[in-house]
Amino acid sequence: MRIGMILDTTFPIDPRVSNEASALIKKGHEVYLFCLSYKKKFIKEEEINYINVRRYYSSTLTHKLSALAYSFPFYRVLMKKKISHFLKKNRIETIHVHDIQIASAVFSANKYNLPVTLDLHENRPEIMKFYKHVNSLIGKIFINPKKWKIAEEKYCNISDNVVVVTKSAKKELLKRVSVDPQKIIVFPNTVNKDFYTEYSIDKSILNKFSDNFVLLYLGNTSERRGLDLVMKSLPIIKDYIPNIKLVVVGSSSFDKSLLELSRKLKVERYISFEGWKDESYFPSYLSIANIGISPLKSNIHHDTTYANKIFQYMSFGVPLLASDVVSQEEIITKFKVGELFVSENLESFINALKNLYENKDSLEYYSKNGRTAIEKYLNNDIVSKELSSMYDK
Structure with a gap:
């Protein structure tokens, strides 16, 4: 057809x-x-x-x-x-x-x-x-x-x-x-097998963050994505995780406000704004990530959609730290791939991050579960069956 x-x-x-x-x-x-x-x-x-x-x-x-x-x-x-x-x-x-x-x-x-x-x-x-x-x-x-x-x-x-x-x-x-x-x-907005099986690595990215505990954010950085909350946690978290680095790969018209917030909070050295990058660079960033974050603010849209980033994190075995909007809670609870925090709640985010950092066994558990979930249940070959059947009628 x-x-x-x-x-x-x-x-x-x-x-x-x-x-x-x-x-x-x-x-x-x-x-x-x-x-x-x-x-x-x-x-x-x-x-x-x-x-x-x-x-x-x-x-x-x-x-x-x-x-x-x-x-x-x-x-x-x-x-x-x-x-x-x-x-x-x-x-x-x-x-x-x-x-x-x-x-x-x-x-x-x-x-x-x-x-x-x-x-x-x-x-x-x-x-x-x-x-x-x-x-x-x-x-x-x-x-x-x-x-x-x-x-x-x-x-x-x-x-x-x-x-x-x-x-x-x-x-x-x-x-x-x-x-x-x-x-x-x-x-669903998931990943093709090629994304996590056929890729190249930019060693300069690996070297750049080799000494850091990396919180990775992939995607659009608009206000509703919740990055401001993560940045507000850094004045506290930096004393708990001295080598922490928030790596932001993406952009939006809200970037100016985020940069101003980083200066106001005096946490510029703990953040790396990488800007928009072609998807071919994502595997390199995913390879240096200790935790992948998706701090979406709660609204009807976020409750009823999946951010691409959560599947990208999972495909590389990156444990998730995500807000409890309905769609994210559904994935994280079902496949046990990370921790949830209350959306827009700073204390909840800090506690969840500390808990993940302290429990290396949990990080390994979530990492393994993420890879397994993508390979067995959530890659594009599997989730596309309903779409393919629709066109076969």
Whole structure:
């Protein structure tokens, strides 16, 4: 089957897209990926890991208009023509839409009435409430998360299938939409086997942190991720673990605030802000990590999604220290791969970290369990079975 995936950003960048495409290709399907380029000079067509990538130019202004996708029709109109061209030229037989912001354009362009699968990468109507641009004066005037929720429910109802990240997300969605539960499948944000079996190591990274007890954070550093709490623990923890180093691999618009906080707390020497890194560097950072942290703040979105980082930690046997949001608690409790602390509670975080540091046997136990869980239950080959079956019907 010729599957047309629609992504309203650049590629490669999103491991969820790559993981799903990889699973479907292994089952004999052809995957064509519609994606964007924000530069005028770009490769229009290429093959990446057997994915047939098709790029279309999108100006910076058009990209910004995606935030207004359900306030005004501009973005839908601009994307419709590009998607129509993609569907026709590549003789697409079924459409797989990645997330809600481009869904209206896809349905508008689908004049051949092809089957549509809507893939909800996250609970966008909830998480956008925390976006900086949504909370700006202009954002409050023109961007209404309630309209996004209405759109999400509308397109879930008219899609042939819906894909969500967790069972909790499926349960939450079914409270809002009247669809057959069989129509909604779960595809977690886990890892491909290649991620933890075929990789190279940057020795300079290993040497840089060889004398440290490393707390590793991978991914987006926005305020809702909870890194400020971890930093606030350092004035106390540094006296308990003198060689501690918080290694942050990722970035966001919140970085300036994090840097200011580190200076205010006088803990700059205990933090290494590595910035955004290509995923190919992750194995090197995972190899030097003593503990992997995911200190998410509690909200509906975090309760119903999995952060990629928890599976990346587990695949390299890195014990987890994570906040007790529902989805993380589910994984850590079921597979016994780390410790939980009460979300946004500094004392709880410090106590949990001390407990892990003091119990080397627990660290080894969690490390072994993490590797086992990924290998036997949670790698992409295993979790993709439901997705593959959906396209085999």
